Amino acid sequence: MLCSGATLSSGARDMQRSAFSDAGRGACACFDVLHPVVSLVYWLVLLLVGMLSFQPVVTALFFAISLAQGALIRGGREVARSLAWQLPLVAVIAVVNPLFSASGSTELFRIGFRAVYAESLLYGACMGFALVGMLITFANAARVLSADKVMQLFGGVAPVVGLMLSMTMKLVPQLVRQGRVIDSAQRACTSARPHRTLGRRERMRDAFRLSSVLLGWSMEDSLTTADAMKARGWGAAKRRTAYVRERFRTADALVLVALLIVAAAAALMCWQVCRAFSFYPVVSGIEPVWYCVPFALYGALPFLWVAGVKTKEHAL
């Protein structure tokens, strides 16, 4: 890293990038202390409550939580960059909704025969923010819960499914790499085919050729892989066991219980808030704001966790 940065100006950009991802990685690493099941439950509950509680205040809170967690886990720069396309998406959904559902009572203006109502606009905005909040939360969860960890969870419950996932994860980069090799080998042989710009038809034929070579090659490889599996006793025992790297311990259980208590309170309150609320015909039934406190607390849990882990580290 250091050498390339010194030799080229583009290296400087790299260093910046890695500095940012380092900031996120520090927080991410704090979740490695937990068993993946705890993380999985946390993100599932957050997504479910955030998506199902369709009320302007809760949705705004959900969006704010997703942004803050994104900044914690992935770094502010990355979240801001993705907002560049996410906010316009919210605007589009907000504007399009009134055009399709002409409900509400507060008429803002008319386009031809169709009236545009404020309630409908608010509904659309809510929908947009809920969607974007969900996307950001997914990205955050993916960073904390790497594919590797999810597969470990499967490995414990259904070893064969875990193995299949693992084999797929190996196959995809392998196919991409082989595809590149074939493509470059074919392109490099200019003595065989005069070098000129290809028409669309020829390009398509080349792409087809590439995929057929790739298919043949990977089928051949898969025979070897199958032999390697048989040689190492695939199907020898009735039931496969699984190598489990992380164990579920009492500490994990305690964190999980605490998490579930907050989750239950948050879900209950949000349900109450949503039940009382209605968009149409007029926006009504707004409950006191403190009803949202449990959900806010739930969203703040990762911050508390990271702060806790870091304090403990520094104390040593």
Place this chain on the structure above:
Amino acid sequence: MSSELALELREFCFSYPEPPDDQDGSSDLRKGAGERLETAGVGPINWCVSHGEFHVLTGGTGSGKTTLLRSCKPSIAPVGRRSGDLLVLGQPIEHLSCFEAAARIGYVAQSPESQMVCDTVWREMAFGLENVGVAPDVMHRRVAEVAHFFGIEPWFRRRVDELSGGQRQVLALASTLALRPSVLLLDEPTSQLDPIAEKTFLHALFRVNRELGMTVVVATHSPEAMLPYATHLAHLADGRVCVRRVEGSVSEGSRGAFGNCPETACTAAASAVSAPLAATRVVVATHADADASDVATTHAVGVTTHTDVASRAVSTCADAIICRDVYMRYDQSDFVLRGLDLRVLEGSVHALIGGNGCGKTTLLHTVAHIVRPVRGRVENRLHDSQALLPQNPKALFVCDTVLDELREWQRSAGYSDAAIDKMLASIGLTHRVSAHPYDLSGGQQQLLALAKLLLTNPSLLLLDEPTKGLDAPTKLLVATLIAKRARSGATVLLATHDLSFAARIADTITLLFDGQNACTQPAADFFSDNLFYCPPVDELARLWDARTAAAAVADGTEDHAVADGAEDHTAADGVEDRAAAADNAQVVEEGYRLAEEHAATCERVSMCGCAGNREKERP
């Protein structure tokens, strides 16, 4: 289990269900991955391997090494007729349960990449244990133990596709050993590895054998590197195994000077290889007696054969390729090339050598204009007529038969049917035209890919590890084809780990180090000045020298022939081509016997070969 023998074959015969018939195109009949159609069968074999021994199983291509090894492992045994007895650990192989067979007999295959099953190192190591249903606690201990033994801990959590070829092969060995087999069978485990990775792997294997007392059987076509570790050498020829004890292997402590001079070690090993085969060998004897300077002279002889030709071409020509201050990297990773300068003269054979990941392949790709350098300039005057042989020949195969493969570029490149026939004859594949390229052996695939490129008459030939995984006769054939192309004026730039090959084929050698050109020198100068980069005296060296010597002997007869035929060059060319084809075919067939039948070969070659010699004399 009570038996002293780990592996016992008594009058064991195996034959495939029906003889393959290539002529009617039924070649897609498969016998299992890795098993090629040339092997008719093996046996009758009498072969005993005691506990704790290290057997190296040699034999030419298609002699049935793979068939024999796979027969000892029930789950991947080839389908066919068998007779006689095959006992593993004192039990007939048929009586072993699937479970026992998996746990007691380990099998490691050739390809480091495709024998990986899972995506991460730790999963791969646990795979076999999971299959046989080992309890999690026991599994942890076994994985930990094996990972520690092989020093896998630093990369235990890595993804498999981030590993080097050598690491993958060590991982394949480790994950097999996690099952704690009593017998370990390996089928050409190092043929895809570079020399350094090969040494690391063999050392690991040696420790497994000596420290853990595991019985090891390795099939290989280049036994030189393994012999210092082996206790026994088994040679498979004509379906029979002949075993000989290896004297003075490392275990017996008689090789004190091993570390000082790789030459002597290799020579000793080389003589050990040929020892069980026959009695007198002129070439081997010379090497065995030779001290370092003698060896250097021998190399110089090998090199001059081409330097003559090259100096002729080179003196008249300019630079074909110029690289100036080239920086190159992939996907924002570290730089592979850092300010590389290189000049390749037109008409020369230029070899790039250097360790793993020093940027040889990247440089070839940069020269071929497949990738663009981040900084610096690459001029390739021959870019419009270049051909690139990738490391894996499969990347070039598009068609269903060998013949179609060679015809693929016929229209666009404009070569005749006669040229195809001639090429087929020279690579010895005339009888395999209707076979699927994937059904050929690794060596034949490489030859086919090279032939496919050569047919297009490239002015610039870029070769990436052209001898990787090949046996010596095939290497010799590859070298012959490349040398022939170079003689007709083409420029050749090749990346290789094979120093013996580079010393014999290249005019100029460039050592790549740290992404830069550490030195560029004529081949003879380069090798006379090195401590570590010395070409070993291997099977290829012996075949090559035998041929050179034969050519020298034939020189007398040849002089007359040239004088007689000088007026008619076209006729001479025809004869020459046929002679070369016959010579090449002979190399393929004779292969391992060539070295021992040195004198006889001299006569044969003087009658029909000497193509190279005659070309040399042309003005």
